[in-house]
Each structure stands twice: as C-alpha cells, then as structure tokens.
Amino acid sequence: MAASEPAPLLRLLFVLNPVSGDINKADLEGSIVSYCTERGRTAAFHHTTGHQDLRHLQERLQQHAYDAVFAAGGDGTVSLVGEALLDTGVPLGILPLGSGNGLSKDLGIPQELPGALRLIWEHELRTMDTLQVGGHFAAHLADLGFNALVVERFDKGDTRGPGAYVRIATQEYLGYEPATYSIETDRESWQGPAFMLTIANANTFGSNVIINPDSRIDDGEFEICLIEPFPGAAAPGILYRLYTSDFDASFYTHRLRCSQARITVPGQTEALIQIDGEPRHLPVPVEVEIKPRSLRVLVPIAQ
Numbered sequence: 509m510a511a512s513e514p515a516p517l518l519r520l521l522f523v524l525n526p527v528s529g530d531i532n533k534a535d536l537e538g539s540i541v542s543y544c545t546e547r548g549r550t551a552a553f554h555h556t557t558g559h560q561d562l563r564h565l566q567e568r569l570q571q572h573a574y575d576a577v578f579a580a581g582g583d584g585t586v587s588l589v590g591e592a593l594l595d596t597g598v599p600l601g602i603l604p605l606g607s608g609n610g611l612s613k614d615l616g617i618p619q620e621l622p623g624a625l626r627l628i629w630e631h632e633l634r635t636m637d638t639l640q641v642g643g644h645f646a647a648h649l650a651d652l653g654f655n656a657l658v659v660e661r662f663d664k665g666d667t668r669g670p671g672a673y674v675r676i677a678t679q680e681y682l683g684y685e686p687a688t689y690s691i692e693t694d695r696e697s698w699q700g701p702a703f704m705l706t707i708a709n710a711n712t713f714g715s716n717v718i719i720n721p722d723s724r725i726d727d728g729e730f731e732i733c734l735i736e737p738f739p740g741a742a743a744p745g746i747l748y749r750l751y752t753s754d755f756d757a758s759f760y761t762h763r764l765r766c767s768q769a770r771i772t773v774p775g776q777t778e779a780l781i782q783i784d785g786e787p788r789h790l791p792v793p794v795e796v797e798i799k800p801r802s803l804r805v806l807v808p809i810a811q
C-alpha cells in the first residue's frame with residue numbers, strides 16, 4: 509500500500525452498470541465477493557438503471573459510509589461515480605467494463621478484471637482535476653462537432669461496442685457540415701470552423717485516439733483541441749497523428765490551454781455536446797472551467 513494511504517480500504521461499494529460494453533456480467537458479483545472476502549474486505553453492490561442514477565447513488569452514499577467506490581462499467585459509469593464522489597475525499601476505483609474505458613486507460617488501470625481488482629489492496633491514491641462543462645460534471649473528455657454527433661447516434665442505436673461506433677462514424681463522415689465556433693479563454697481568443705472541438709482534461713479516447721498528448725490530469729488546466737475542416741486526402745495523415753501522439757503536427761490541428769473558457773456557436777442557441785461519452789443538448793454559450801484536484805482515484809503503484 510502507498511505511504512499516503514494509512515488505513516486499508518475495507519468497506520467497498522461496487523457500482524455496476526448491467527448493460528455497459530455489451531459485456532455479460534453474470535459472474536461478476538461472485539468474483540468480486542470472493543476476491544474481497546479472501547482479503548478481509550466487504551463488498552456491497554449498487555446497480556445502475558439508466559434513470560436518476562446520480563440521485564440514487566448520492567442517497568446511498570449519504571446513508572452508508574464506504575472507504576472507496578468502484579465504478580464497474582464504461583466512461584459514463586465512471587463519470588457518474590466520479591460526480592457522486594466529487595470533493596468528498598472518498599476514492600474512485602475503476603473496473604473497466606465498457607466499450608471504450610477512456611479514463612481508466614489514461615490512469616494506467618489494468619484493462620483486465622483481475623488486474624483492476626488488485627487495486628483494492630495495492631494502489632496509490634492520486635488526486636485529479638475535473639471539469640464543469642455547461643454546468644455538468646466531466647472527468648475525462650467532452651466535445652462538440654463530429655464525435656458528439658456520432659456518440660449521439662451510437663447512444664440512440666441498439667448495438668453497443670466499438671464496431672457500431674466505427675460503422676456510424678463512417679456513415680456520418682460523408683455528409684458532415686462543420687460548424688463555426690467562437691472561443692474566449694482566460695488566455696486567448698479563437699474563432700473559426702471546426703470539424704470537432706474536444707475539451708480535454710485527459711489525453712486519450714477509449715478508442716486509443718490521443719487527442720491531447722503530453723498533458724497531465726492534475727495540472728490545474730485543460731486543453732481545447734481543435735481539428736479544423738480538412739480535405740478528404742488529409743484524413744489518413746490526421747488519423748495517423750491521432751494514434752501516434754502527434755496531434756500538434758498537422759496543419760489542421762490546434763490546441764488552446766486554459767483554466768476557463770466560453771464557447772459560442774454563432775447563430776445557434778444550443779449545441780450538441782458529448783460529456784464523458786453521454787450526448788447532451790446544452791444552451792450556448794457553454795462555460796467550461798477546471799476544478800483543480802477535486803477527485804481522488806485509485807491507480808496502480810508506479811514502477
């Protein structure tokens with residue numbers, strides 16, 4: 509155990525999303541209970557329903573004390589638990605069981621269940637920044653533009669998993685019309701059309717696209733990562749750079765680093781934004797601000 513954590517985490521709550529990632533979780537509770545019992549921990553379970561999940565989880569956390577709460581699902585479930593634990597000091601653990609699992613990858617959490625469960629008794633505690641985007645909590649990434657549109661179509665569809673995402677993205681790409689954005693940050697202004705605009709607390713999408721390389725999740729700042737409209741012939745080069753940690757090298761990409769921003773979409777009163785994988789229609793301008801070091805997370809011990 510890390511020196512920063514004097515008491516072992518004994519009372520654990522696991523927030524389980526039964527539908528995330530199209531993964532069968534029939535044996536999951538049994539495995540978790542055996543793991544915890546063997547190591548002197550108690551495991552309680554809370555199942556999400558897709559309705560009023562934040563309120564129900566907050567009520568449970570008011571009624572019972574836990575030493576850590578694990579999100580067993582994808583980025584939406586991680587975000588739900590993160591929001592419920594915001595500023596409480598109770599750490600968030602992650603069992604990556606979604607289709608993308610972006611935040612868990614950024615935090616170096618093992619992607620397979622036994623490795624992730626080891627964090628119950630072998631971990632370091634890290635305190636990360638979170639974001640408020642249009643008044644909504646965000647732990648990982650939010651965006652406007654192309655990806656937000658694909659995420660919304662994906663959300664409305666009845667197939668989950670990475671294959672469905674790629675199929676929808678391919679369909680939408682051909683007819684996509686980029687919008688124009690106007691951004692005021694605490695440091696600079698930017699205006700112009702963008703294919704997509706990612707508000708990044710972290711580095712990497714669940715798809716392994718590295719939208720925001722070389723930035724830290726606890727630096728008190730976030731980045732707005734812009735991909736400007738590009739000709740079809742430039743797409744393979746941009747895609748290559750997005751997978752090789754080389755975002756800034758393209759002629760069509762640009763990043764703004766800041767701690768506060770206001771995003772306007774001229775001519776529009778609302779904008780489609782995906783926040784931690786969940787599509788939302790929010791009024792514009794959209795105010796974004798960093799909440800420095802507001803969430804504790806369990807991560808593997810640094811080698």
Ligand SMILES: Nc1ncnc2c1ncn2[C@@H]1O[C@H](COP(=O)(O)OP(=O)(O)OP(=O)(O)O)[C@@H](O)[C@H]1O
Pocket residue numbers: 525526527528529530556557558559581582583584585586605606607608609610668669714784785786
């Ligand atoms: N019991 C349930 N039935 C239907 N939907 C649910 C249920 N529980 C949660 N949800 C919905 O699941 C979504 C969150 O899914 P989550 O992000 O955890 O998994 P995912 O989408 O498969 O993975 P990822 O975000 O990593 O791609 C939310 O929209 C939430 O409302």
